[in-house]
Amino acid sequence: MSINGMDSGIECTLSKFVNDTKLCGAVDMPEGQDVIQRDLDRLEKWASVHLMRFNYAKCRVLHVDQGNPWYRYRLGDEKIECSPAKKDLGVLVDEKLHVNWHCTLTA
Numbered sequence: 501m502s503i504n505g506m507d508s509g510i511e512c513t514l515s516k517f518v519n520d521t522k523l524c525g526a527v528d529m530p531e532g533q534d535v536i537q538r539d540l541d542r543l544e545k546w547a548s549v550h551l552m553r554f555n556y557a558k559c560r561v562l563h564v565d566q567g568n569p570w571y572r573y574r575l576g577d578e579k580i581e582c583s584p585a586k587k588d589l590g591v592l593v594d595e596k597l598h599v600n601w602h603c604t605l606t607a
Contacts, residue, residue: 511538512524512536514543523539527571536571540573554575559581561582562595563595
């Protein structure tokens with residue numbers, strides 16, 4: 501199955517890997533939350549049209565920076581859980597973009 505066109509109309513940064521998709525957006529004003537949610541809605545619609553599904557159990561929101569309001573996003577009808585840290589390409593990163601947890605767990 502081809503993922504061509506997945507990023508059509510997406511306003512945020514969309515990173516596509518073999519079996520992983522990441523959507524990143526800045527929320528410096530309330531409108532930023534709406535942009536991210538619209539992009540999530542576009543991705544869900546794209547997946548539905550192409551008979552694909554996102555693994556909701558693996559979807560997480562990482563709110564970066566202390567000033568970032570903890571808006572609750574959804575993908576389709578499913579709310580996306582928030583996480584204090586997320587593993588990205590094998591490295592555990594927290595909301596301050598520190599890798600301390602990764603270093604501690606690795607040691």
